[in-house]
Amino acid sequence: MLRVRFAPSPTGYLHIxxxxxxxxxxxxxxxxxxxxxxxxxxxxxxxxxxxxMQSIFDGLKWLGLDWDEQYAQSERIDLHRKxxxxxxxxxxxxxxxxxxxxxxxxxxxxxxxxLFHAEMRDLSREESDRxxxxxxxxxxxxxxxxxxxxxxxxxxxxxxxxxxxxxDIEDFALLRSNxxxxxxxxxxxxxxxxxxxxxxxxxxxxSNTFKHVLIFEALGGPVPEFxxxxxxxxxxxxxxxxxxxxxxxSVTTYRDAGFVAxxxxxxxxxxxxxxxxxxxxxxxxxxxxxxxxEGINRSNATVNFSDEDAIDPKAMWLNxxxxxxxxxxxxxxxxxxxxxxxxxxxxEDEARFAEIVDIIRSRYQVLGDFAExxxxxxxxxxxxxxxALEKLxxxxxxxxxxxxxxxxxxxxxxxxxHIEAILRAVAEENGVKAGLLINGSRxxxxxxxxxxxxxxxxxxxxxxxxxxRLAAL
RNA sequence: GGCGCUAUCGUCUAAGGGUUAGGACGAAGCCCUCUCAAGGCUUAAAUACGGGUUCGAAUCCCGUUAGCGCUACCA
Numbered sequence: 325m326l327r328v329r330f331a332p333s334p335t336g337y338l339h340i341x342x343x344x345x346x347x348x349x350x351x352x353x354x355x356x357x358x359x360x361x362x363x364x365x366x367x368x369x370x371x372x373x374x375x376x377m378q379s380i381f382d383g384l385k386w387l388g389l390d391w392d393e394q395y396a397q398s399e400r401i402d403l404h405r406k407x408x409x410x411x412x413x414x415x416x417x418x419x420x421x422x423x424x425x426x427x428x429x430x431x432x433x434x435x436x437x438x439l440f441h442a443e444m445r446d447l448s449r450e451e452s453d454r455x456x457x458x459x460x461x462x463x464x465x466x467x468x469x470x471x472x473x474x475x476x477x478x479x480x481x482x483x484x485x486x487x488x489x490x491x492d493i494e495d496f497a498l499l500r501s502n503x504x505x506x507x508x509x510x511x512x513x514x515x516x517x518x519x520x521x522x523x524x525x526x527x528x529x530x531s532n533t534f535k536h537v538l539i540f541e542a543l544g545g546p547v548p549e550f551x552x553x554x555x556x557x558x559x560x561x562x563x564x565x566x567x568x569x570x571x572x573x574s575v576t577t578y579r580d581a582g583f584v585a586x587x588x589x590x591x592x593x594x595x596x597x598x599x600x601x602x603x604x605x606x607x608x609x610x611x612x613x614x615x616x617x618e619g620i621n622r623s624n625a626t627v628n629f630s631d632e633d634a635i636d637p638k639a640m641w642l643n644x645x646x647x648x649x650x651x652x653x654x655x656x657x658x659x660x661x662x663x664x665x666x667x668x669x670x671x672e673d674e675a676r677f678a679e680i681v682d683i684i685r686s687r688y689q690v691l692g693d694f695a696e697x698x699x700x701x702x703x704x705x706x707x708x709x710x711x712a713l714e715k716l717x718x719x720x721x722x723x724x725x726x727x728x729x730x731x732x733x734x735x736x737x738x739x740x741x742h743i744e745a746i747l748r749a750v751a752e753e754n755g756v757k758a759g760l761l762i763n764g765s766r767x768x769x770x771x772x773x774x775x776x777x778x779x780x781x782x783x784x785x786x787x788x789x790x791x792x793r794l795a796a797l
Numbered sequence: 798g799g800c801g802c803u804a805u806c807g808u809c810u811a812a813g814g815g816u817u818a819g820g821a822c823g824a825a826g827c828c829c830u831c832u833c834a835a836g837g838c839u840u841a842a843a844u845a846c847g848g849g850u851u852c853g854a855a856u857c858c859c860g861u862u863a864g865c866g867c868u869a870c871c872a
Binding site for chain 2: 371465527561622641642648766772
């Protein structure tokens with residue numbers, strides 16, 4: 325049974341890289357008909373915040389991808405401790421009574437890298453128990469095998485065969501002196517207990533995985549499969565960081581910029597993965613179908629943002645693609661929400677609203693464009709640009725547009741074809757080019773010189789408003 | 798410092814011994830056109846460096862350099 329998990333720690337807002345890790349887990353789970361698990365890794369009580377938790381849920385909710393089971397590590401600490409002591413009882417861990425380094429001190433003396441405190445590792449069980457019973461604080465460390473040429477290895481689904489000499493792995497901590505589990509301990513204990521079959525996570529954990537393999541083996545449990553994902557980095561080559569790069573690393577940046585989640589997911593999937601067929605614009609179900617670890621590459625991917633523009637241009641392109649092609653029934657509610665938030669009245673009637681959205685959406689890049697540029701389609705309060713006034717001030721433009729309005733008022737047929745016929749007739753009869761009235765009517769009806777086909781503009785604005793606006797010229 | 802990972806157009810990437818090194822975004826130009834988009838066509842733009850192996854290397858090996866990660870009682 326395939327079971328994967330996304331395990332964010334609530335110490336900041338949902339990060340673009342975390343979102344991608346979530347998505348890849350989700351894709352694999354859905355593709356293989358497995359189980360998607362959300363596990364909140366909140367063992368570092370001091371750094372956890374409620375706001376961060378909220379941000380993670382908000383972000384995931386926006387992405388529109390679901391999960392099947394949910395856990396919080398903070399509620400499972402007893403399990404972590406129990407398994408840590410099992411390792412101790414098996415002799416695979418020991419108490420280290422060395423006092424904690426105080427901040428600012430040199431981490432370790434220059435002479436060689438730190439692996440373990442031999443005197444602590446070799447402490448007899450009796451003395452260890454005695455000092456613990458006496459209340460002396462200690463950290464529980466894993467006893468990494470120290471025989472000559474002991475290798476730890478695993479096969480990564482992305483980075484292939486990995487191996488490391490045990491001598492290059494330090495005796496890492498399992499339990500801190502306050503009794504709380506470390507990340508390594510908690511994560512492995514939970515992965516084992518929740519029966520995670522595939523650990524899919526960022527490449528920053530690749531080196532940690534050797535430690536995790538050691539823990540899984542010491543616990544006698546099955547070692548899950550691993551798939552590490554290349555990291556997302558900033559244009560300056562640095563790891564994306566909240567501190568250094570600011571809000572651009574948050575998924576809310578894209579949400580607030582007016583992205584549709586489908587496009588954002590599409591974009592994120594293309595960072596470090598490709599379907600091998602040059603296809604880029606894809607729906608989630610297509611991506612799910614195509615997804616495999618074969619398509620994941622091993623080098624870090626740069627998110628292409630700049631000081632002037634927080635949005636990767638390719639993401640923007642994908643957004644326009646999705647915006648113009650997604651089923652209008654799915655888009656319309658989001659546009660409605662956008663308009664309502666901007667205080668622009670929209671038709672109650674779903675079908676009518678969707679019809680208008682469908683006509684105007686092909687020129688827009690982000691949801692916010694509807695609120696900023698489409699007022700004329702929904703209300704009578706809108707600005708007329710100077711360019712539009714120039715169109716209207718062309719010789720004969722206003723009078724012929726008024727004439728057109730009168731003719732339209734005489735008929736009930738408000739189809740694009742009929743509108744076009746009338747417009748061309750008026751133009752011809754008066755010896756002017758159709759363009760004068762075409763551009764003029766767009767200007768008259770929307771106050772803008774850019775927009776959909778002029779005839780579509782009539783139908784989008786609607787008969788009543790169109791006639792009013794022409795008559796008022 | 799030690800260990801690990803990585804290295805193709807500005808960016809995302811394809812090509813896992815034989816290609817004029819392909820596609821996409823972005824840029825430039827042209828076409829189409831009722832505006833603006835879209836769309837179509839075209840152009841510029843890359844195998845980090847040095848050694849091997851081979852008839853032949855972006856591809857395999859070694860080294861160098863660079864970047865990133867881990868090296869915490871953070872995750």
